[in-house]
Structure formats: C-alpha cells, structure tokens
Amino acid sequence: MALKDKFVVRLDAEQRDWLERLAATGTRSAATITRARILLKADAARDGWADDRIAEALDASAATVARVRKKFVERGPEAAVHRQRPVGRQYRKLDGSAEARLVALACGAPPEGRGRWTLKLLADKLVELEVVESIDPATVQRALKKTTSSRG
Secondary structure, three states: OOHHHHOOEOOOHHHHHHHHHHHHOOOOOHHHHHHHHHHHHHEHHHOOOOHHHHHHHHOOOHHHHHHHHHHHHHHOHHHHHOOOOOOOOOOOOOOHHHHHHHHHHHHOOOOOOOOOOOHHHHHHHHHHOOOOOOOOHHHHHHHHHHOOOOOO
16 A cells, blocks of 8 residues: 555645645745645645655655655644644753853862862752752763863
C-alpha cells in the first residue's frame, strides 16, 4: 500500500479556495506557498497527483510531499501549511548578569575549608543565592570556559 493510498487529501470548496489564495499571494514564505501547492495538487477530489509527480513539478522532495499529505490528514490544512513553532526549546540558564555573578563568585575566595571552587560548589552557590532555580555544573563549566578572565 503506497503512502498516497494511506493519506488521501480531500479538500472541500472552502479549503481549496483558502489554499489557492495562499498560493497566489507572494506575501508568504516560499515553504508555505509550496506546502499549499502540494495540497492543491494532491487533492483526490480533483484527480490528485502522485507524490513523485508533485515533487517533480514543485521542485520538492517526495518526503516533503508525503509529510505534508500526512499532516493534512492527521491535523488539518492549517497544520499542514504553516510551520509549527518548536516545543520544549531550552533557553539559556545564565544571561549576562547571571554570568557576571558567576565569574565574580569564581574569582572570589572559595568557601571555608576548601582550597578552590569546584563546578558543583559554584552551581550550588548560584542556586543558594537565587541567581537561578537550578543549574548543572556542566553549564557552569561552559559559561566559565567562555570568559577570557583568569581565575587565578
């Protein structure tokens, strides 16, 4: 069974009109217009093309055509045409001021009974001082590695 048979695109009049307007205006990204054109070509109600034919006509890969077709069937035309925002993106734990506090801490005197700061001690101290909620010692190491100042 081909992927085309599994994910059949059937557009109603409203969806077709929306996609045609989307593909006709040059105010969208090229990828958005291409995905709209893929759906228009794949419409089974209007003699839908095969994936390889669509890919060749629109200068896209067959995998892209298959992904757009699958996304349309599973989540609708909006999701198939528009790019989804990344989910769960990791933002920097240490911004500029937090990095400055880390460097100042690392350059300062180590805790009593210690000869020097360890990455774990620095991470724990940043949490204790409420600079960050939590931080991994590897993140502390990367931040210190970026600095050009000497800790000695």
